[in-house]
Amino acid sequence: MASEQAGQELDKKLFGNDFAWGVSTAALQIEGSCGADGKGTSIWDTFTSKKGKILNGDKPTTACDFYNNYREDIDLVKKLNIPNFRFSIAWPRILPKGEGEVNQAGIDHYNKVIDYCISQGVEPWLTIYHWDLPQALEDKGGWTNRDIIGWFTNYVQICADAFGDRVKNWMVMNEPAVFTGAGYFLGIHAPGRMGLRNFLPAVHHVVLSLVAGAKLMRKTLPDVHLGTTFSCSHIEPYSDRPKDIAAAKRADALINRLFLEPILGLGYPIEVAAIKGIQKYFKPGDEDNMRFDFDFIGLQNYTREIVKYSFFTPYIGAILVKAEKRDVELTDMKWEVHPPAIYHMLKKYDSYPQIKKIIVTENGAAFPDVVTGDTVDDPKRVTYLQNHIQQVLKAKQEGCKVFGYFVWTLTDNFEWAEGYHPRFGLIHVDFDTQKRIVKASGQWYANLLG
Numbered sequence: 390m391a392s393e394q395a396g397q398e399l400d401k402k403l404f405g406n407d408f409a410w411g412v413s414t415a416a417l418q419i420e421g422s423c424g425a426d427g428k429g430t431s432i433w434d435t436f437t438s439k440k441g442k443i444l445n446g447d448k449p450t451t452a453c454d455f456y457n458n459y460r461e462d463i464d465l466v467k468k469l470n471i472p473n474f475r476f477s478i479a480w481p482r483i484l485p486k487g488e489g490e491v492n493q494a495g496i497d498h499y500n501k502v503i504d505y506c507i508s509q510g511v512e513p514w515l516t517i518y519h520w521d522l523p524q525a526l527e528d529k530g531g532w533t534n535r536d537i538i539g540w541f542t543n544y545v546q547i548c549a550d551a552f553g554d555r556v557k558n559w560m561v562m563n564e565p566a567v568f569t570g571a572g573y574f575l576g577i578h579a580p581g582r583m584g585l586r587n588f589l590p591a592v593h594h595v596v597l598s599l600v601a602g603a604k605l606m607r608k609t610l611p612d613v614h615l616g617t618t619f620s621c622s623h624i625e626p627y628s629d630r631p632k633d634i635a636a637a638k639r640a641d642a643l644i645n646r647l648f649l650e651p652i653l654g655l656g657y658p659i660e661v662a663a664i665k666g667i668q669k670y671f672k673p674g675d676e677d678n679m680r681f682d683f684d685f686i687g688l689q690n691y692t693r694e695i696v697k698y699s700f701f702t703p704y705i706g707a708i709l710v711k712a713e714k715r716d717v718e719l720t721d722m723k724w725e726v727h728p729p730a731i732y733h734m735l736k737k738y739d740s741y742p743q744i745k746k747i748i749v750t751e752n753g754a755a756f757p758d759v760v761t762g763d764t765v766d767d768p769k770r771v772t773y774l775q776n777h778i779q780q781v782l783k784a785k786q787e788g789c790k791v792f793g794y795f796v797w798t799l800t801d802n803f804e805w806a807e808g809y810h811p812r813f814g815l816i817h818v819d820f821d822t823q824k825r826i827v828k829a830s831g832q833w834y835a836n837l838l839g
């Protein structure tokens with residue numbers, strides 16, 4: 390089935406002229422230069438310096454050296470015919486302590502990146518927050534401290550004022566479910582905190598900050614194209630047993646609905662026991678400050694999850710059945726390759742009348758790559774992208790309001806807790822020499838967009 394799909398010709402014309410094609414990145418994963426030009430410490434600098442947190446002890450210190458090589462990499466975006474380039478601003482570059490004194494060198498740097506994109510005819514898409522919280526704010530409680538609403542909006546205002554004259558496409562935050570879930574509940578991402586007493590206040594303050602930040606953006610820059618991005622996985626129950634079906638519903642609430650639904654004005658899915666306790670963190674008036682009418686919602690999907698009832702898992706009563714145990718094709722992240730997942734998620738998002746427009750702001754795959762001379766032949770990634778884009782087209786042809794697709798990601802990079810091991814790029818990076826090689830998948834994408 391997969392190979393049959395791969396055989397079909399994709400044509401970008403089928404998506405229409407108003408469809409945004411792009412590629413996505415994030416500051417911490419590519420920039421390196423973690424302490425350069427006045428940049429403050431981020432929670433990822435702290436977390437990665439602790440033993441045993443990151444695969445092979447990898448650190449983001451140099452990454453792809455995008456901080457210095459941005460011109461060459463933006464030239465590659467252009468060379469691959471990719472019209473839209475998504476990147477994020479590192480909060481600690483702008484405000485080394487998270488608040489207070491502004492670091493002009495940080496603003497100057499992003500101005501150069503933005504201006505270079507524009508000079509090359511590449512449209513910049515900015516994510517304001519992609520997980521790299523200033524450590525100084527984490528020291529005061531980070532996302533668990535309600536004061537973060539003020540810290541965040543102050544940062545948003547500085548970005549809007551500095552870059553809003555040239556940047557037309559903005560995303561306020563990236564994947565709140567992941568940075569709160571992995572960072573404040575499971576402790577596997579920075580800042581490494583655990584448990585519901587960290588997770589629930591973090592969730593609520595993220596929602597309030599996201600909305601406050603979005604309102605400020607709208608007020609400051611009324612004409613920009615404003616969105617925010619959410620992670621999602623298509624969820625299926627392990628069996629037809631009512632217990633598995635109910636467990637899958639709870640997992641869906643936690644994984645897919647927890648942030649999206651309050652933003653759409655539907656409130657938290659508090660029918661799930663784990664989430665109910667969030668009400669403790671409400672202050673009068675909060676209900677009115679959790680909703681925002683974004684121009685677009687960024688949908689980020691990589692896989693599906695199979696969910697089974699579990700008596701032993703507290704709060705949620707559900708476990709994910711690992712893809713490794715299911716005899717399915719895996720990526721290097723041990724995620725199942727399942728292209729229909731993105732179709733199902735598009736249909737699900739499309740069914741919310743409150744969503745005006747969907748853009749797939751991330752989709753892609755890590756596979757082990759082999760360098761042969763000056764080439765990297767990565768047929769699995771080509772097939773993955775082809776099949777997923779095919780599913781996006783299917784949803785679109787059925788009337789789904791999807792108006793963009795961004796590949797994750799441009800170059801191999803620092804993949805959070807997995808370090809440099811998983812390679813997601815359209816472009817191979819030798820992390821010792823910083824040499825770039827466009828992979829076959831990069832060439833394939835360039836041909837699609839050419």
Ligand code: GAL
Pocket residue numbers: 415418563564567620689751797804805813
């Ligand atoms: C997303 C995240 C990206 C990237 C990608 C691949 O969750 O936004 O930063 O790491 O997953 O794992």
